[in-house]
Amino acid sequence: MASFKNLEKPLSEEKLKCLLKKYDKSGDGKLNKQELKVAFKDLGLWFCGLRAYQAMHHADKNNDGLIVNDEMDVLVEFATKWGFTLV
Secondary structure, three states: OOOOOOOOOOEOHHHHHHHHHOOOOOOOOOEOHHHHHHHHHHOOOOOHHHHHHHHHHHHOOOOOOOEOHHHHHHHHHHHHHHOOOEO
């Protein structure tokens, strides 16, 4: 997977969603905590395990351990607190 650590351009909400969805290793359209951790690491975030835990706790509304399409909006909104620039 490509690294986005040197990402300097602001991300639109849709672009961030697309980037996160690329980490869906199983191809089922859902992100688990490990996939989020890898995505956050590649996006240059520190404390990726903690961030993945926080994101799951905040965005996984049905507590199934997966982020699905309707929860992705909540995840992206939550991720803006970590310095992602959305346009």
